[in-house]
Structure formats: C-alpha cells, structure tokens
Amino acid sequence: MALSLSFGPFSVHFMVLVLSILNTSIHASDPPLTLDYYSSTCPTVFDIVRKETECAVLSDPRSAALLVRLHFHDCFVQGCDGSVLLDDTVTLKGEKKASPNRHSLKGFDIIDGIKNMVESECPGVVSCADILTIAARDAVILVGGPYWDVPVGRKDSITAGYALAETNIPTANEGLVPIIAKFLYQGLSVTDMVALAGAHTIGVARCENFRDRIYGDFRATSGLNPISASYLSSLRSICPPIHGGENNITAMDNVTPNLFDNSFYHTLLKGEGLLNSDQEMYSSVLGIQTRELVKKYAADPLAFFQQFSDSMVKMGNITNLESFANGEVRKNCRFVNT
Ligand code: HEM
Ligand SMILES: *[C@@H]1O[C@H](CO)[C@@H](O)[C@H](O)[C@H]1NC(C)=O
C-alpha cells in the first residue's frame, strides 16, 4: 500500500522533470502582463468585453461555460495566445479539429462579436487572447462566480498547435496521475487543478465523454441510494452503452447547472461525478491530496472562489516566448494577419 501510494507522486515529478527538459519555453509568469496595459490605448476595452459577454450569457447561460473552456484550451496549447481561435487554412492546421476540441469546443462566434466591437473602438490594439481571457472572467461573474483582476498584454500567435492540443489537454478517461502531470507541466499545481476543475459547476458534457463512467464505476461510487440510482438511469437513457447519442448532452453539475457555485464538489462527495476524471479526484486511491481539496471546496465556498480566482490568473499567465516575441494583434481572431 505505502509503496503504491508513493509511486504516483514520484512518477509525476519524474515525468514533469523530463517534460521540462524537453521544453523550457513555458513558464507561468514570464510575460510582463499588467492590469493597465490598455489604459491609454483602449481604456474602454474592459467595458466593451463585459457588455458583449453579458449579452451572450443573458441570451444563453451555456455561453459562460463555452468561454471559460475556450480560454482553458487556449492556455494549455502554446500558452494563452489565441491559437485555439484560428481556423484551418491551406497553410495552417488549426486546433479546432484536434480530438479534445472536435464537435466540442464552441463559442467562437461570441469572441468574433466581442472582437468586432473592440476593433470598432480601438482598431488593431487588443489581442484576441486578451479578449478571451477577459470574457472568461466576465462569464464567470455573470453566472454567479467570483471576480478577479485580469492582467493583460498577451499577443496572438501566428501558429497553432494541433499536435499539442492532442497531447496537452486532459481528457475524461485519462487517469488522475497523467492529468495531474499535464497541469504540473503547465506550471500549475494539484491545488490549481482541483480548483480549476470546479469550472465543471457550469456547462455540459457529451455522451461519448461520460459513457465509460455511467456504464463503469458510477454505481459503485454513488452507492445504492435510490436518488443516485434514478439519476444514473436517466443518464443511461440519454447515452446508450455502445452506439448512438454520442452528442447527447447533460450538465456536469445536475443540481445547479447554470450557477457558478461549489455544488460540483458536492456531486463528487455523493459519488455522482459525471466524468471519470472528476470523480477520480475524490475516489481514486491515488488521490489523497485531491480528495482533501474536494472536501475543502465542498465545505467552504469562499475558499473555492478565492482559489479559483488565483488559479485562473495563474492559468492566464501561461505564455510561450515564441508567441510573445513573434506574435501580433490579429484583426480577425480566426486568421493570422496578412
Ligand atoms: C482537470 C481536467 C479536465 C478534464 C479531463 C476536462 C474534461 C472535460 C470534458 C470531457 C468536457 C465535456 C466536453 C464534451 O463532452 O464536449 C468538459 C467540459 C467543460 N470543461 Fe473541462 N476538463 C478539465 C478541466 C477543465 C478546466 C481547468 C476548465 C476551466 C477552468 C474546464 C472547463 C470546462 C467547461 C466550462 C466545460 C463545459 C463546456 C460546455 O458546456 O460546452 N475544464 N471538460
Ligand atoms: C438522446 O437523448 C434523447 C433525450 O434527450 C433520447 O430521447 C435519445 O434516445 C438519445 N439518443 C440515444 C441514441 O439514446
């Protein structure tokens, strides 16, 4: 027992060591991001983004989830540089069709709308990467989550990372230890991971991402109580065991699906997490530290909000020097400037 418990963390450190030797260009606080970066060149940018994000979230609360996830998938692939927003062209292979994103990432049209408004006010000044970062913050507030200040000054990449999107972004049926390794690789801690995964308090998942869970250990983790059993059968009715319904969706927090609160952690305490990756933070035998954090955020919503805010800033700080040195402010978030 003791041996297997210490093996997990050791192998994570080892993997991260190897990974950081292979690629030293990612650091969580390299860029000189500041709160007042646009204060003379585009003083109204925060107001414009807030107003446009508000329209999007009021017309469909799911928009909040879309924006937060877009920002996450942007930052985990060559840093927060708007690379996720690029469309495929003859010369550029975008990230949108990479397996974690395909049929899944949405909300690009919301960013286009905000960008248009920002461009009409301050042409050529504000990067798409910054717009996405600010919009993700505003989205969280609009569905009841915490406020934090957003450092800005990011550049938009002139490249995308299809292969990095396939490797860096954690997936639902990956084990806890490899997922932790993916966060450590980005300079984020286990605490950051458990807090950031709390974003699953809003938004939905598709059948193909929770099928293995609901036909796997869901019954075992949620016990025999009749409420869990009926929740499980409703999940199974929208997601058949073998084929069909791949794109059928359901909320990850089935109690308050459109509210940014800590009830996601309560679903994990009940053993009713929708994704394997989420439930493992509480139920895995390797998840000693993650389990304590899940309990802490379930018990203390303020602690969750504070850590989530800090961790979002930290995630937003991920940058690579390449995009920073050779990057630009795109005119259209979908295409590199010509
Ligand atoms: C810890 C590792 C994580 C894994 C394995 C993971 C995996 C997933 C999966 C499989 C989905 C459903 C996608 C679909 O079925 O189309 C999803 C949705 C979502 N994820 Fe994560 N995620 C993780 C962390 C995060 C983080 C750090 C954030 C943001 C801070 C985030 C925000 C979201 C949001 C908001 C949604 C809902 C999107 C929607 O409604 O379309 N996730 N995630
Ligand atoms: C998809 O979900 C709907 C209910 O939301 C259900 O009626 C339908 O049967 C599901 N599709 C499959 C293939 O199970």
Ligand SMILES: *[C@@H]1O[C@H](CO)[C@@H](O)[C@H](O)[C@H]1NC(C)=O
């Ligand atoms: C994020 O970056 C800003 C500016 O570069 C820095 O002041 C701040 O301490 C960083 N925050 C975290 C949590 O890394």
